[in-house]
Amino acid sequence: MIHFVGSTVSDEDAKNFYALGENSYFSESAYKMDDWKNRYWGSDNYEALLDVKKRYDPDGIFWCRHCVNLEEPDSSLGTGAIVGIVIGGIILLIAFGMLIMMSFNRKRLYKELKEAA
Numbered sequence: 001m002i003h004f005v006g007s008t009v010s011d012e013d014a015k016n017f018y019a020l021g022e023n024s025y026f027s028e029s030a031y032k033m034d035d036w037k038n039r040y041w042g043s044d045n046y047e048a049l050l051d052v053k054k055r056y057d058p059d060g061i062f063w064c065r066h067c068v069n070l071e072e073p074d075s076s077l078g079t080g081a082i083v084g085i086v087i088g089g090i091i092l093l094i095a096f097g098m099l100i101m102m103s104f105n106r107k108r109l110y111k112e113l114k115e116a117a
Helices: 011-018 036-041 046-056 079-116
Strands: none
16 A cells, blocks of 8 residues: 655655555645545445444534535535534633643742742
8 A cells, every 4th residue: 555645745656656556645645635435434435434323423513624514615614513613712722821820829829939038
């Protein structure tokens, strides 16, 4: 099996690499790929995987580019994906706020210890 990191290879070179085999590593291939369903999931497997995806994740909460059930990679995201992005953004903001507060508290504590000494 041949693989490469897609960001360092031109589209023309990618086609030459893809001609060497029928499969691709999910995380080590070109961003744009015409036959992604077959290359990542296999032509015989995709429909079965799609049935499982629809059964256990009908709202599309779990998604990624070229994932099962993402028919148009550049299309608008489903409601579940948007909710996941919003929640992830909120968590990042809270974590960032906590880091800022910890930094201020550390500076204040250092100042108080220095004054007490």
